[in-house]
Amino acid sequence: MKPKDAATLLLLDRDKERPAVLMGKRSSRHAFMPNVFVFPGGRKDSSDWRVKSDTRLNEAVVSKLMERTHSRFSHATAHSLAIAAARELHEETSLHLSKNGELFDLSHLRYIARAITPLGQNRRYDTRFFTCFCDEVEMDLSTLKDSNELTELQWVDVQSPQNLDFPDITARILNHLRHSLNEDRTLPHTTKTLHISNK
Template identity: 45%
Template sequence: MTPVRPVDAASILLLDRSGGTIRVLVGKRSSRHVFMPDVYVFPGGRRDAGDRLVSIAGPLNPLALERMAVRVPRCSGSRLRALAVAALRELYEEAGLSVGVPCAEAQEGELPFRPDLSHLRFLARAITPTGMVRRFDTRFFTLFADEAGIDPSGASASHELEDVRWVDIFDHEGIEMPDITVLILEELQKSIQEDKSLPFGRPAPLYRNKGGHFLRDLL
């Protein structure tokens, strides 16, 4: 059997800090999904070819872009930018939230806004182990809702993510999540405890498997 190669993907941890706690947006994947059905995850999905061509309203922070480029062979700025675009596109498609400048002239199938990437922090990267039916090389971004001008009450469910809800990042008891989602959430907890502002250039972990061993490296 030909090994399944991981494809680029992006996920976003949208954070609401308007109350006494910090909450993150999650949703339940449909039972129709082949990959990780019936569990709660952050909005996200694979990078589309068209994400490279999307006009943006604001670029990635240079420190975030520099960190994303670590250990990426044949890295190009357009590829890294496309990953950030994918994260915001998926947030819109799966939870109905747009981050950017409205675009009145959008054609059918295009985003109705120009994504603003400037407030995205690069939190982590994870590569799905071999042997899975789907494999992804996923970049996880964080974004504060208030910085992006997002009203947390505007999040809505979709055919991709059901039961969209805000969850306390330090208390997600009773919410069934994949192991990698829990690990990324733990990374967020540690980062918030170190610095609540989540600096753009902080080291980011890379989760991967090599020779059957689970590894965590820093980028």
């Protein structure tokens, strides 16, 4: 089964003493990873490449996204993955990656990980993990609320995660995020990208 493109957004709140990342519990109705805590995200839609944004992705992020990809992977593909991450965040948490709740602001996104679901699973995804700080886009956090996709939304301490049920891949991405923040709390656009696959 060929993996389908997907995108995830690790939204960080650094107003607290230690950075916290937004996570929620997947519905029991999901065929793929039900009843576990994950970051907002999901499958890329075919229409995502047509969605306009308020700003462009940082060129360093585009370059990183284009590494280890096929020849058909383009700037439009990179844009559509970033849009998918922002769209899924909005659909699953009601938070909008912008200061005005209109066009998405992609300029602050960092690309920190890519994970491909191993063979043998009932669903397979080629997921790109983005991250950014919510204060960078002056996001209105008061709009945060549960959805049909994610419930029990909460800010999880990156350095000392609560005793939540994480899938192995989520735990690995969280660990990579923790190490990246320890190296540089600003998470520059050139932050090292973690690659995980079944190969």
